[in-house]
Amino acid sequence: MRVALFITCFNDTLYPGTGRAVVRLLERLGHRVDFPQAQTCCGQMHYNSGYRPDAVPLVRRFTEAFAGYDAIVTPSASCAGTARHHHAVLAAGSGDRALGAAVAATAPKVYELTEFLTDVLGVTDVGAHYPHRVAYHPTCHSLRVLHLGDRPLRLLRAVSGIDLVELPAADSCCGFGGTFALKNADTSTAMLADKMRAVLDVGAEVLCAADNSCLTHIGGGLARLRTGVRTVHLAEILAPAEGVA
Structure with missing residues (x-):
């Protein structure tokens, strides 16, 4: 399985340790994780603030950066929701049929971390210890x-x-x-x-x-x-x- 980390701009800027934790966890479970260098923002801020045309190039970049992966895993429920549900809305609004097809190929492969672990890998006990x-x-x-x-x-x-x-x-x-x-x-x-x-x-x-x-x-x-x-x-x-x- 080809797995990619979608770090999100918020985590990349303020919480890079969270992205590293995702990689450590998935590698511990036996999976290699790629980090596509071309990834940027998913466009959530633009979408939510009403600047939807400005989000379209970001959607296009997302589909290009993550094309070909079997799973795109992110430590962000909000960004996962944007990519999986709102990218299709943005693509449809742009009138770009090729973009719509690209979104249809990538969106179903976007997983928030916990659903990837439980639904795709089928694990709940990841061997963690946290005495707090x-x-x-x-x-x-x-x-x-x-x-x-x-x-x-x-x-x-x-x-x-x-x-x-x-x-x-x-x-x-x-x-x-x-x-x-x-x-x-x-x-x-x-x-x-x-x-x-x-x-x-x-x-x-x-x-x-x-x-x-x-x-x-x-x-x-x-x-x-x-x-x-x-x-x-x-x-x-x-x-x-x-x-x-």
Whole structure:
């Protein structure tokens, strides 16, 4: 199986360790992972902000960069959702039939990490060990676009040493929503406060999710309050630490 890592621009810029964790994890499970150097943004920001014509060249570049791979794995539910569902909308709107065909070939091969592990590789126990009290936040895209369900939780429950606690009102939005947090700061902050309250109520040491964007938003709030709660991408819990076999 030819597997490619789609790192996403957010992770590449701010959280490269998450991408490295994905590679370590998949290599540990016996798979070689390629990193196409031509990859850039999936166009999610443009699509969500109303600049859809500007997203079309990014969709074209995505299909070219990842052509020929059997699986395109990403540690981002939001970007996976964009590539799998919204690229087709953008291609159709462009009137470019060749682009539509290219999207039809690549989109079904895009997987968020946890669905690739559970649905394609058929594993839930990846041999991870993480001796911390952890809460999982299901992000909006993982819930409502990809419908990941309990896939991330199944993987977390199989981690040895973990104390996995249920987050109250787990399916509520954290208030990030990309530019929503900027354009509707007061509402976003109120939503964030509710999410932080839930995290603190369960006494979690670590909050994890399938999107570093939401973890940045929640983690920023927790850090400003000096709560001591860390935010860690799920991939970095499932993967061994760098330098550890």
